[in-house]
Amino acid sequence: MTTLTMTTLDPRSRAARRGLSDLSIRNLFIIPTIIFLIVFNIFPLLYSLGYSFTDFRASSNAPANFVGLDNYRTLLNDPFIWSNFAITAKYVIVSVTGQVIVGFGVALLLNREIPFKGLITTLLLLPMMLSMAVVGLFWKLLYDPSFGIINYAFGLGRFEWLSNPDMALYAVALTDIWMWSPFVMLLSLAGLSAVPKHLYEAAAIDRAGPIYTFFRITLPLVAPILMIAIIFRTMEAFKTFDLAYILTSQPTTEVISIRLYKMAFQEWQTGMSCALAYIVLIMVIAITNIYVKYLNKVKER
């Protein structure tokens, strides 16, 4: 990072002789940010990598003993951890699928001639801007079996959403769908508005039906941007913590982030939790890589 070629300024110009050189300005502007991120993101991760090979417990004064790969071995052989991952996977699939269907569906509707389109679009985007934890909490009231408005509005009687172990994960996913469908909608709208109108006109001249037009024109052209939305939401859903933690305490909704939180800050198995954090981290990096590769591919066009 130190040996670089610069867009050099003509050395004879007056400005180049006064003030800082371009090279020092560039370093002054970039290096502090890089250092900040290394100190507060990379260094902590190295710190916890060290602890992941120990039996350290932050709640006791006992010194940490080196245990090698034991933590990793224990975790990867623990069926409960695998069930946490399975719950997370189920949550990701249900929630992202729901967001894509609802978000893309509403975007298709909004892409027609709708009065007050701008205002309605902004209103629909509101949920994703709000705090997951704070709004998520309020969904407890909405889901309440006796006086919640959801059961009332849909005539579900005293349907148990959060206290039913089989239903709780879907309830959390439903709230997530409410919050994040607007995100898919926003990106889909951008994709839809970029579809050239003449393609539809040509299709109309050829008397193509709406279903044909949708699958042959709309969907292929919106697909790249929709894919960005899907990968982004998958990544976020995989990391999910707030909603599930606040809405329920069912074991059936214990996604991997909650397991990690409990292991680290309730059971105080610090060393073990650092190892689990690393397993999660590797998975996140893998998904992030796919995302960035795809993003670059789309950007190039």
Place this chain on the structure above:
Amino acid sequence: MAAVQTTSERALNRIAIVGVLIATIIFLAPIYWIVSTSFKPRNLATTIPPTVLFEPEISPFVKLVLRRSQLREQPTPEEYAAAPWWERLVFDGGEKVVRDGQGNVQLSGYPSRFVNSLIVAIVSTVLAVGMGTITAYGFSRFKVKGEQDWLFFILSTRMLPPVVVAIPMFLMYRVVGLNDTHLGLIILYTAFNLSFSVWLMKGFIDEIPKEYEEAALVDGYTRMEAFFKVVLPEAATGIAATAVFCFITAWNEYAFALIMTRRTAQTAPPFIPSQVGSGLPDWTVIASGTFLFLLPVAIFTFLLRNHLLRGMSFGAIRK
């Protein structure tokens, strides 16, 4: 669309309008319910069937900011008459206002949490946007070896799951005494928003023609002067949009705040859910706290509406 609308086109449009209407009602219903519950008398918050029409009250907001305790014995008529209007509202709810030895009214935990949220969000936003803007300028205007790799590194720090970062940060903060301090949370949120700020600002600065600065350099400005007097004013809209996004992210953040703060520096997101403990929660008070907390974000969303796409996609998609 085609100049002549066919009957089926018009029918489809009508279906779309109905569909959008239903979607809008469903998406806004939870938000409406928060707002309406925050103005309800307590006994109407949890009724079967739910109460839609009622006479709005201000009492949940009064109760939100005051420390209260159960009323053991009814106040005498004189006491009641002498009490200010807000104290009477608390009496009406079967509670009394808690006072200290000097008779000063005690506040609930909410106001201080709200102020903490403001401090942490504002300071971290200023830091993240300030550093992010200059770094974005550096990447945008100068040749940096391995630029794409550095930018990817910056982006990747944002993708880390909060709990994963929080474990070592908690241990390190414990050593240096930063747990439950504003500074500790500010550092975390600045680091978290910095990558976002660099990416978004790079997009905005890339759009400013280089010729502007070059003209200024020819006029005898130094590079620094050109940056402050030419580039920054041109980037003002982008800076404002980035700042609002960073503010909202820091304002809404929950996991770090839950782990790193207990009391002194606790922000509103971990505090509000902690009010729903055992027993019957007073949903009107929770709703009023939620409403006040969501209000700034709702206002910002309207101000940001033309930049939402860009911000939410890390600057990947521009209109």
